[in-house]
Amino acid sequence: MGDLLTDTEGIVLRQVKTSYGRRMILLFSKKYGKISAGTGLNERGKGKSSLALRPFTYGRYELFKNRDSYNINGAEVLKSYYGIGEDVDKYMNGAYVLEFTERVLAEEVPSPGIFSLLIDFFDLLENRDKGIGTLVLAYQTKVFRYTGVMPQLERCAICGEEKPAFKFSVEEGGVICRDCFQAMENLGPHALIYDIKFGILDILKYFTVNPLKKLENIALKEDAGKLLQEIIREYAAYYLDVSDLKSEKLI
Incomplete structure (x- = not known):
């Protein structure tokens, strides 16, 4: 050109x-x-x-x-959205999302879905007084969908059957059933496997199917938020090679 x-x-x-x-x-x-x-x-x-x-x-x-x-x-x-800088919590979370987005995006590859999502995120962040961490987790979950690495939440990521979810496995890419988990355990210990508790599966599904604007008044409880944050960060590191962000230590 x-x-x-x-x-x-x-x-x-x-x-x-x-x-x-x-x-x-x-x-x-x-x-x-x-x-x-x-x-x-x-x-x-x-x-x-x-x-x-x-x-x-x-x-x-x-x-x-x-x-x-x-x-x-x-x-x-x-x-x-410069007013975000007037609130320390908003600024730190906003800076984290910018850095996360920067690391996710490839050079010179249009990503209109993530572009619109980021504008929606800042629209909500600017006017939000609580539950900022919830908004960040919802944004990251939606980025997984746009980048093609959305975790399997509806059926076992190993056998593909619609059995009750027993654990969440980062390495397998989603929820796994009890039978598959027990078969894995027989082969030896596995890392990055999480208990499905605090309603995190329903939360992830809700994040997936609803626009960010519908999360305007939702704030996760601390235990659910901490568990989801750990899962999402490990998932982003595993599938998108996004880890050790400078700003993540601040939130």
């Missing part, structure tokens, strides 16, 4: 200062997916373009694309 002047909606994931006053913006663009784009626009200015370079911003970006790089020539804010 030759030189191209185009525009796209996008969400700023991260920015890095480079030399001579330039910045490198990691942008989740609707049209091109995750891209790195240089820009000479000054973030400290008061114009529309400068405001659109900040994380937690949904904007429209004018891009110049040549064979191997992008440059942001202009930008405007469509919606700023």
Whole structure:
């Protein structure tokens, strides 16, 4: 492809200062997916373009694309979620979701489902006063579906039969029945197997079939939230190679 002047909606994931006053913006663009784009626009200015370079911003970006790089020539804010930064809990969870999303996305592969999901997440996060961790877990569960690694929740992930779920196995990719679990135990110990308690199976199913906006007033109890967080993080590490996020220690 030759030189191209185009525009796209996008969400700023991260920015890095480079030399001579330039910045490198990691942008989740609707049209091109995750891209790195240089820009000479000054973030400290008061114009529309400068405001659109900040994380937690949904904007429209004018891009110049040549064979191997992008440059942001202009930008405007469509919606700023900068107010998230005024609440420590919201900011930490929002930063975690941005980092998680950055790690999940492949370079230059459009992901319109995750793009819309991320906007829905920030719409809800901005106005939410409690249960922020619940919202994060629901977002991550939905990302599994969009990336094609959704855990099997309806039938045993080993034998495929619709028997009562007995355990959740990360390595097997979902719930397993008692018979299959006992057969596994006979072969020796297995890691990443969790008890199905605190209603976590029903919670995961609810996350899967309902839009984020329907979770607006739902907050998990602490024991269920902690167990689900551990399962989801291990699952993301196993299937998406997403682990050791810098921001996860803060939430």
